[in-house]
Amino acid sequence: MKKTSVFSLVVILSLLLSACSVLQPAPTTLRGWADQRKFEIGAAVSIPALESDEPYRELLAREFNTVVPENVMKWDATEPQQGKFTFEDGDKLVEFAEQNKMRVRGHTLVWHQALPDWVAKGEWTKETLSEALRQHVSGVASHYKGKIYAWDVVNEAVGDSGEMRGSLWSNVIGPEYIEIAFRAADEADPDALLFYNDYGAEMISPKADAVYELVKDLKARGVPIDGVGMQMHTSLDDYVDQTSLQLNIKRIAALGLIVHITEMDVRIPDDFTPEQVQAQAKIYADVLRGCLAEPACQAVLVWGVNDKYSWIPQQYPGLGAGLLFDEAYQSKPAYQEWIKVLSEKEPPSD
Numbered sequence: 001m002k003k004t005s006v007f008s009l010v011v012i013l014s015l016l017l018s019a020c021s022v023l024q025p026a027p028t029t030l031r032g033w034a035d036q037r038k039f040e041i042g043a044a045v046s047i048p049a050l051e052s053d054e055p056y057r058e059l060l061a062r063e064f065n066t067v068v069p070e071n072v073m074k075w076d077a078t079e080p081q082q083g084k085f086t087f088e089d090g091d092k093l094v095e096f097a098e099q100n101k102m103r104v105r106g107h108t109l110v111w112h113q114a115l116p117d118w119v120a121k122g123e124w125t126k127e128t129l130s131e132a133l134r135q136h137v138s139g140v141a142s143h144y145k146g147k148i149y150a151w152d153v154v155n156e157a158v159g160d161s162g163e164m165r166g167s168l169w170s171n172v173i174g175p176e177y178i179e180i181a182f183r184a185a186d187e188a189d190p191d192a193l194l195f196y197n198d199y200g201a202e203m204i205s206p207k208a209d210a211v212y213e214l215v216k217d218l219k220a221r222g223v224p225i226d227g228v229g230m231q232m233h234t235s236l237d238d239y240v241d242q243t244s245l246q247l248n249i250k251r252i253a254a255l256g257l258i259v260h261i262t263e264m265d266v267r268i269p270d271d272f273t274p275e276q277v278q279a280q281a282k283i284y285a286d287v288l289r290g291c292l293a294e295p296a297c298q299a300v301l302v303w304g305v306n307d308k309y310s311w312i313p314q315q316y317p318g319l320g321a322g323l324l325f326d327e328a329y330q331s332k333p334a335y336q337e338w339i340k341v342l343s344e345k346e347p348p349s350d
């Protein structure tokens with residue numbers, strides 16, 4: 001073949017290829033958009049719902065590419081008696097994720113809540129509690145080695161004004177408990193991404209400053225930490241600001257850490273108005289847009305698949321309806337906003 005005809009063949013082929021990619025139908029689900037952007041959109045999963053509710057399972061697998069167990073990987077669920085580990089429920093989620101090609105975030109290895117009595121009411125010294133913590137973190141993280149890509153290792157260690165939260169952990173062991181947990185998790189599963197996770201530290205604030213200082217110090221001392229989880233449980237009365245969120249993500253990124261938005265919901269009154277639903281959708285949009293604009297922010301997870309199983313009504317009586325899908329599995333304006341934000345052109349990275 002002549003050189004010129006080879007050239008024209010190549011030109012025609014590449015034109016055809018680019019026409020095909022333009023003609024590809026746009027995704028119609030969050031998952032479709034997220035996969036296309038190589039971004040993670042996830043939801044917290046309730047195991048009773050997963051086991052009993054087919055529409056729930058379908059919605060979860062259709063709209064999300066990442067899952068996190070709402071409760072079953074917490075301490076009271078995984079080590080209810082000292083040294084006796086129970087992983088059945090957590091394994092069910094891992095299996096569901098494998099069948100549906102989803103990623104699993106692990107939540108959470110050490111927290112001041114969801115502790116079994118043997119821990120909460122035990123007689124401890126600094127040495128014995130440190131050892132029990134090491135054994136727990138190591139037992140859970142090694143069971144899920146290779147199956148969980150990111151762990152919330154330490155949850156909510158900072159108090160609301162930025163002080164170290166008083167808890168069994170900080171009272172008996174001292175702030176070193178954080179480092180003990182990260183080192184044990186890294187030893188058990190060196191490939192998992194290890195996160196510090198907290199609430200109320202998403203926008204710049206005294207608490208966010210304290211979280212920043214905490215992770216900066218861990219990083220500076222070589223403690224194996226990879227990221228910061230921002231829970232993002234919010235209400236219409238909370239200060240949610242995209243610029244402030246981005247500034248906070250930027251300074252964490254400058255430490256060499258990544259960010260996941262780990263537990264988003266936006267609670268509204270039970271007798272909500274259409275305006276409140278729109279205001280909720282705007283908060284959802286601002287947060288996702290802020291995360292997508294920062295390369296260090298790599299995942300956004302909501303704290304529940306739909307309103308039917310949300311923790312909000314129990315935690316905040318009179319409030320609810322905080323998720324992307326309602327009790328009848330129908331998408332809400334927040335969902336349409338997310339589709340819109342995900343379909344926006346990717347901002348140039350700076």
Ligand code: XIL
Pocket residue numbers: 070071155231263311
């Ligand atoms: C909540 C669950 O949603 C509830 O079902 C449970 O009763 C209590 O815990 N921050 C966290 C999550 O890190 O683990 C909490 O989950 C919500 C607040």
